[in-house]
Amino acid sequence: MPYERTNIRQLAPYVPGEQPDIPVFAKLNTNENPYPPCAAMLEAMCGINAEALRRYPDSTARAFRHAAAAVHKVEPDNIVATNGGDELLRLAITTFAEPGTPIAVAQPSYALYPVLAGIHGCSTLRIPLGDDWALPDRFIQDLCSSTARLAILVNPHAPSGRLTDVGRLDEIARAFRGVLLVDEAYVDFVDPALNHDSLPLVSRNDNLLLLRTLSKGYSLAGLRFAYGIGAASLIAPLLTKTKDSYNTDAIAQHLATVALTCRADAAATWAQVRRERDRLRAALAERGIPSPPS
Ligand SMILES: *Cc1c(COP(=O)(O)O)cnc(C)c1O
Numbered sequence: 001m002p003y004e005r006t007n008i009r010q011l012a013p014y015v016p017g018e019q020p021d022i023p024v025f026a027k028l029n030t031n032e033n034p035y036p037p038c039a040a041m042l043e044a045m046c047g048i049n050a051e052a053l054r055r056y057p058d059s060t061a062r063a064f065r066h067a068a069a070a071v072h073k074v075e076p077d078n079i080v081a082t083n084g085g086d087e088l089l090r091l092a093i094t095t096f097a098e099p100g101t102p103i104a105v106a107q108p109s110y111a112l113y114p115v116l117a118g119i120h121g122c123s124t125l126r127i128p129l130g131d132d133w134a135l136p137d138r139f140i141q142d143l144c145s146s147t148a149r150l151a152i153l154v155n156p157h158a159p160s161g162r163l164t165d166v167g168r169l170d171e172i173a174r175a176f177r178g179v180l181l182v183d184e185a186y187v188d189f190v191d192p193a194l195n196h197d198s199l200p201l202v203s204r205n206d207n208l209l210l211l212r213t214l215s216k217g218y219s220l221a222g223l224r225f226a227y228g229i230g231a232a233s234l235i236a237p238l239l240t241k242t243k244d245s246y247n248t249d250a251i252a253q254h255l256a257t258v259a260l261t262c263r264a265d266a267a268a269t270w271a272q273v274r275r276e277r278d279r280l281r282a283a284l285a286e287r288g289i290p291s292p293p294s
Helices: 039-046 050-054 062-072 084-096 112-119 139-144 166-175 199-204 232-242 250-261 263-286
Strands: 079-082 102-107 123-128 150-154 179-183 208-213 226-230
Touching: 039 250, 050 250, 062 079, 062 226, 062 250, 079 084, 079 232, 084 112, 084 150, 084 179, 084 208, 084 226, 084 232, 102 112, 102 139, 112 123, 123 139, 139 166, 150 166, 166 179, 166 199, 199 208, 199 226, 208 232, 226 232, 250 263
Parallel strands: 102 123, 102 150, 150 179, 179 208
Antiparallel strands: 079 226, 208 226
């Protein structure tokens, strides 16, 4: 006899990307950064003091939150550190979505969102993207006429790579009477020439939560470290009520803080990924295979 709750029994599980044991030329099937983490990472790992592991980690990752606040020119109260971006998604759902209500997402997007919604006893309201992968004009109308109180948008979009501009996100956040979570897992890779910066929206919209992760941009998917940026009033319940007391471990906190100090090394990989993208796109076009701007 199954003992799970009905919604768990009925849930179609998320299938994580395959992690093959065999050496492969370039493993990219879960969108890892193909370049290694910065050189300071190895040094920092070797410098870890085993004796310090006797104690519990700082429960809110204060040193990391101070470092991230300095990078983004916000306050530590605007930051919550999490065990990967996936934990932030789960926390946001736990904190902001009433069980039984829908969680709004664009269709298609990250396949984990509906699974996390289902675990929490929420349905998923899927708002289809246009043929050009853009949010449809009626997105705000569809969202605001629904009973959803949490919406999750991935920007740049996965899987298409399309970027929604900051003005549009501002418009959505302002119109929506719920929390807008913008999953910026890939934002580091946006061409700096576009001057895309969603941070100013945080001070204007107390319902906007940005997700940042070290998994892709910093080549640290194995570390499991990410963070949310939002108004202090939005971050406070995550930080003090819904996250596990020790959701990020001492080693990860230390290495994540070091990673932020080598942003310039990470940024060199972002530029390299963009160059390779352009090369791939051109090679595909030469063979008559079109690809949308990414
Ligand atoms: C990779 C990814 C995340 C977060 O991954 P973590 O490794 O848990 O930080 C979130 N959203 C999207 C769309 C992703 O591709």
